[in-house]
Amino acid sequence: MDTNTPNPTADLPRLYAEMAPHNLFPLWEVLHGLVTPTPRSAAAPVLWRYAEARDFLMRAGALISAEQAERRVLILENPQLPASSCATPSLYAGLQLILPGEVAPCHRHTQCALRFVLEGSGAFTALDGEKAVMRPFDLVLTPNWQWHDHGNTSDAPMIWLDGLDIPMVRFFETSFAERLPDMAHAETAPPGDSLARYGRNLRPFAGSPAARRPASLPLFHYPFAEWRASLSALAAHDAPDPHLGHALEFTNPADGGPVMPTIAAHVRLLPAGFTTRPRQATDGTIFVVVSGRGTARIQGQEFALMERDTFVVPSWHLLELQAESELVLFGYSDRAAQAKLGLFREQAH
Ligand code: 1HN
Secondary structure: OOOOOOOHHHHHHHHHHHHHHHOOOOHHHOHHHHOOOOOOOOOOOEEEOHHHHHHHHHHHHHHOOHHHHOOOEEEOOOOOOOOOOOOEOOEEEEEEEEOOOOEEEEEEEOOOEEEEEEEOOOOEEEEOOEEEEOOOOOEEEEOOOOOEEEEOOOOOOEEEEEEEOHHHHHHHOOOOEEEOOOOOOOOOEOOOHHHHHHOOOOOOOOOOOOOOOOOOOOOOEEOHHHHHHHHHHHHHHOOOEOOOEEEEEOOOOOOOOOOOOOOEEEEEEEOOOOEOOOEEEOOOEEEEEEEOOEEEEEOOEEEEEOOOOEEEEOOOOOEEEEEOOOEEEEEEEOHHHHHHOOOOOEEEO
C-alpha cells in the first residue's frame, strides 16, 4: 500500500491527538453542537418546595448568624448545573433568612440583585442609606454598585428570594465588590422617599433639588399592594392573554425599560380554571408562586404549584400553566440583557 495515500479514518484522529497539546482543535467535529438551530438549554426544569427549603434555612439560622455569614442564603442550584451556584446558566436564585434583631452588613458589588419577599414583614433593605420597609411579595432592587444592607427590626423571621445576575457577571469577568467599614450605611433619606418621589408617575420638578437617586434608575421598591391592585384591575375587565394570562412587567420609570440593565421582572395572574396555550421564549425564567394552586407543564414535565414555591423554566422550553384556583406568579429573567444584545425571541403556539 502507498503510505502517502491519505487515510482519513486513521490519520484524522492522529492529527487531532497531535494538535491537542498545541491547543488546536477541529471545528468540524463540534460545529453542530456550537451553532444549534434552536436553543438547547443546559438547565433542567426544577421546582423547590417552599416548606422544605424553609426548614433547612431555619436550621441554618440556628447555626450561623447573618453577620457571620455576611448573607445567610441557601442557593437554589439547578441540578443540571452542579457546583455552578446557578439556577439558569445566566441567573442566580437564593433564599435569604434574616432573624429578628439581625443585620446583614453593608456592601456593594457589580452584580445586580432583586429581592422578592416571601415571609415576614417589617425588615428593611437600605439602598445607599434609604430604607425600603418590606412586606410579603414586595419587589426590592439593589442595582449594581449601590450600597446595600438589610436589617430585621420586626419580631419575626424574614425570608426573601434573592435574584442576581451573578453568572452573567462571571461570564464577562467583571466582578468587583467591597464592604463598608460600618455595618450599616448612614441614613440618607427617610424610608419610602424614592417611592414618594418616583413611584407614582411623578418625579422631582425639573431643576429642583429634590432629585436624589441615580437619574437612570431612581426607583427600587415595588410594593405588593400596588402591583397586585393593578393586576386585579386588569383581571376585572380584560380577557386573559391566551399565552400569558394577565401580565404586567415592572418598569424603570426613567426609561420605561426593564427594572435593571440585565434583569427583567414581571407578574401574571391566571383566573381559576384557566390554562395557557404553550409558549416558549429564549429567556430562561425563575418563577415564584405568590398565591393559588395549579400546574406548570414545562416541556411536558408537570410540576404541582403551591404558594411560595420557586421553579425554573429553561430557555426555549414550552410552558403551559394551569390555574386550579386564581394563580399569581412573579417571574424574573435575563430578558433585559438578551433584548439589548438582539437575542430575545419568543414563540406562541
Ligand atoms: C448579595 O449581596 C445578597 O445583598 C444576597 O442580600 C445574595 C449572593 C451573591 C452575591 C451577593 C444581599 C448574594 C449577594
